[in-house]
Amino acid sequence: MKIAIASGKGGTGKTFVSTNLFWTAQHFGIPTTLIDCDAEEPNVREFLDGEEQLVEHVYQNVPHIDPEKCTFCGKCAEYCNYNAILFLPENRFIKVLSDLCHDCGACSYACEYEAVIEQKKQIGTVKIFDFDGFSHIIESRSEVGVYSPVSVIKKAIKEADPQHLILLDTPPGISCPFVATVEQADFIILVAEPTPFGLHDLKLSVSTLRQLQKPFGVIVNKSGLGNRAVYQWLDENKIPLLLEIPFDKDIARTYSEGKILSQENEAYRKIFQQVLNIMMHTHWS
Amino acid sequence: MKIAISSEGNTLSSKIDPHFGRCPYFAFYDTETGNTAFLINPAKEVTSGAGPAAVQFIASKKVEKVLSGEFGLKIRSLLESLNIEMQHEHDKTISEIIEQFKNQ
Numbered sequence: 001m002k003i004a005i006a007s008g009k010g011g012t013g014k015t016f017v018s019t020n021l022f023w024t025a026q027h028f029g030i031p032t033t034l035i036d037c038d039a040e041e042p043n044v045r046e047f048l049d050g051e052e053q054l055v056e057h058v059y060q061n062v063p064h065i066d067p068e069k070c071t072f073c074g075k076c077a078e079y080c081n082y083n084a085i086l087f088l089p090e091n092r093f094i095k096v097l098s099d100l101c102h103d104c105g106a107c108s109y110a111c112e113y114e115a116v117i118e119q120k121k122q123i124g125t126v127k128i129f130d131f132d133g134f135s136h137i138i139e140s141r142s143e144v145g146v147y148s149p150v151s152v153i154k155k156a157i158k159e160a161d162p163q164h165l166i167l168l169d170t171p172p173g174i175s176c177p178f179v180a181t182v183e184q185a186d187f188i189i190l191v192a193e194p195t196p197f198g199l200h201d202l203k204l205s206v207s208t209l210r211q212l213q214k215p216f217g218v219i220v221n222k223s224g225l226g227n228r229a230v231y232q233w234l235d236e237n238k239i240p241l242l243l244e245i246p247f248d249k250d251i252a253r254t255y256s257e258g259k260i261l262s263q264e265n266e267a268y269r270k271i272f273q274q275v276l277n278i279m280m281h282t283h284w285s
Numbered sequence: 286m287k288i289a290i291s292s293e294g295n296t297l298s299s300k301i302d303p304h305f306g307r308c309p310y311f312a313f314y315d316t317e318t319g320n321t322a323f324l325i326n327p328a329k330e331v332t333s334g335a336g337p338a339a340v341q342f343i344a345s346k347k348v349e350k351v352l353s354g355e356f357g358l359k360i361r362s363l364l365e366s367l368n369i370e371m372q373h374e375h376d377k378t379i380s381e382i383i384e385q386f387k388n389q
Contacts, residue, residue: 082332082333082334083328083331083333083334083335083337083338083341084334084337086337086340086341086363087341088341088344088345088367090345090347091344091367093344093367095363095366097334097337097359097363099359100333100334100337
């Protein structure tokens, strides 16, 4: 079973919830893999250590145009949907702008003169860590300046043992990296803040998940902050509230020290265990 | 010499547009004939790569100089490799800019 922990707004507590669910699940003997899918800014390993087992590089193809073979017909530039080939026939000027390339392959398909050569460019790394002999942590990390981390995220998710409980720490927002992660999940936990900004972004995430027809529930983090509008909205829209985590200095201190709340505090360990039970029950029923 | 100016509108009283890639129009001025033409920027609504597409458009009109509020990093190196000179201008109308070239 795959559970994605996501939120529209950044800083609501996705990694806090993911790392605590991971620690709790493995503590109770469930073989678990936590995948840090936030490839543009992975931080799960700030909280959870492990022994590096495997490093895999992720590449994309970037076209290179052979000046000997190119006839300056311009078909490659015409086929490119991303303006990644700058072509000026009168100047006999053609140039690939690799930052804009999406690796769709249309230019090499278009070229009739075999002048488009695909070259490999590293866009990211996937690392697998052994946590305790049974559970794993997988980190996706894209290179700086890469247009889209989606293929790095997909590779990381593919590496997980399908027999495990798989937790996906999802990138913030609702764009491609978010969709690429949640579309792989059986259930999504949205972590929301009870503030006007939190509610605004929660609505965006919910409408995206509804389009994807994915089951989801909400954890309200930092409860006590802001107002009751998030709760009213959840109620009106019949969205299950899985858990409330109070806005508490001790929790913030534990997190800022890089510690896992569930490991430090038995009461919270039980609470996170209940959340796991609810989701696994929802899935099996 | 032909010059291109990023423009907010399609008249001489329009102001220079501060953005190069997604400006609605380009004003093309020919210093030899004194003619001015306003053309829609075909790159203004593309999803990605507006800058390079706008470079392609103005380069195809054989301009030697381009005026705008800003040029992005990638655009600067592209324009340099095409020997198109860049000049920064702000807040002026297209006719005010053209006057500067007439007085040179």
